[in-house]
Amino acid sequence: MAGRDYAHSRRMIKQAIIGVLLTLWSSAAHAACPPAVAADTAAQIRANSERLVCMQNELVEAARQRALELELRNLRASLEALELENRLSRLKQVPVYVPPDL
Numbered sequence: 133m134a135g136r137d138y139a140h141s142r143r144m145i146k147q148a149i150i151g152v153l154l155t156l157w158s159s160a161a162h163a164a165c166p167p168a169v170a171a172d173t174a175a176q177i178r179a180n181s182e183r184l185v186c187m188q189n190e191l192v193e194a195a196r197q198r199a200l201e202l203e204l205r206n207l208r209a210s211l212e213a214l215e216l217e218n219r220l221s222r223l224k225q226v227p228v229y230v231p232p233d234l
Contacts, residue, residue: 165190 165186171177 166179166183168183169176169179171180
């Protein structure tokens with residue numbers, strides 16, 4: 133039981149670290165887009181439109197990343213289910229009692 137709790141806490145710590153790293157990555161990627169400027173001239177309007185395109189590209193990338201994370205999570209769950217099924221199939225089969233005919 134203690135081993136299971138230890139493994140669970142390690143998994144939670146790993147997930148927290150991954151979450152922090154993803155947050156830092158997304159904020160760094162967001163910083164890659166130029167800042168907004170007052171839209172008074174054509175050049176400023178063009179700069180803002182380029183910023184919007186950059187942000188849209190970042191959103192597309194973030195959505196793709198989330199889809200990959202979801203797929204990975206589903207694959208891990210499938211693998212865990214298969215491992216559990218494999219462990220259960222390796223258990224010794226208990227013979228079924230068949231009463232004798234009278």
